Amino acid sequence: MKIQKEIIEFEDGKSFKLFSPSLKNCFFWHHHPEIELVYVEAINGIRHVGRDISVFTESDLVLIGSNVPHLNFDYGIQTECRQLVVQMRENFLQNTILPVPEFENIKKLLERSYLGLSFSGETKSIVIEKLNNIKDKNSFDSLIGLIEILQILAGSDEVKELNKEDTRIKWFMNDKIRMGTIYDYIHENYDKKPNVNEIAKIVSLSTPAFCRYFKKQTNMTFTDFVNNYRISQAKIFLLKDYSVTEVCFQVGFESLSYFNKLFKQHTGETPSEFRKKHLKNIEVRN
Structure with a gap:
């Protein structure tokens, strides 16, 4: 990879x-x-x-x-x-x-x-x-x-x-970490409790070294990226007729109020507003 x-x-x-x-x-x-x-x-x-x-x-x-x-x-x-x-x-x-x-x-x-x-x-x-x-x-x-x-x-x-500096291949040539492994781990565990210590061990880094590496690669902390991914998955479930509460817990959040707050920070609208608007757009296209 x-x-x-x-x-x-x-x-x-x-x-x-x-x-x-x-x-x-x-x-x-x-x-x-x-x-x-x-x-x-x-x-x-x-x-x-x-x-x-x-x-x-x-x-x-x-x-x-x-x-x-x-x-x-x-x-x-x-x-x-x-x-x-x-x-x-x-x-x-x-x-x-x-x-x-x-x-x-x-x-x-x-x-x-x-x-x-x-x-x-x-x-x-x-x-x-x-x-x-x-x-x-x-x-x-x-x-x-x-x-x-x-x-x-x-x-x-x-x-x-999207980038503020040159990211052409010369910047990445010495990078031996498998980003695919990290993506797969997050995809498999986003609805549970992804553990930064566990993924650091999987890619053969200490936890502090992994955190530095991940922040350098993505400009995000591991926790921020996981929450970002959860919100991304939540959008899919919201358009499949699940309730907001069901979606909240299905993508790994333990607090409905925190889910609503974070979703609005990421998208500019609440989960309910997102679903209403985009379901309406889908119905119009159909």
Whole structure:
């Protein structure tokens, strides 16, 4: 479960590929020299790009730079999940964008994509519509469509930098800890009482060393990450017609008031408000 280098193959005569991967329970912690644009649609999931570990709700659109380690966005998702991924050839920036003065904004976008860029709002809506439109077009029209998408992203202010520093593969090369083991442990124990001493022992670290390592990797304490994961799982159960009280205890909280408080801190709404709003959206789509 060490970081793997993904070898990407392209069709002859094409500068990029657009496809819909499905890995689900496969932990694929990887990097590649190709710049990648990922759209994922699910009730919620985990986003792990470089050092950033966070959750998304409903959908996510992320531009990931060359050789930035990242986890497959459908890892651990047990509900319906849809993905569209664009991977651009390694020389796409140098050969396609840099020589053209009119692409200056796109050049700047791709050059800072090493931070991991998450897009939201109207930008995300417009881009996913355009991604769907170019799926079945010929090579020339699909390339023009991709350039339009990159221009939209380059001009958007609905963007969040996921990392504050360079997290390309050179930063991770000496990391021998198996993040997959930690993810699996949390997934198996989040509804019980995950024990930091136990997981530290599993990955062969002292507890203080593990805590330092985990904080460096995720910018969160182990307890904060577990609670974050519990809230993420709670969203799934809330949309499966469980009561708020049932969900609270099902994901490992022992206090309903603390669950409500933490859920609102993470999402901006109470569990009841979240369920009411998102169930209504699901009914509208159906």
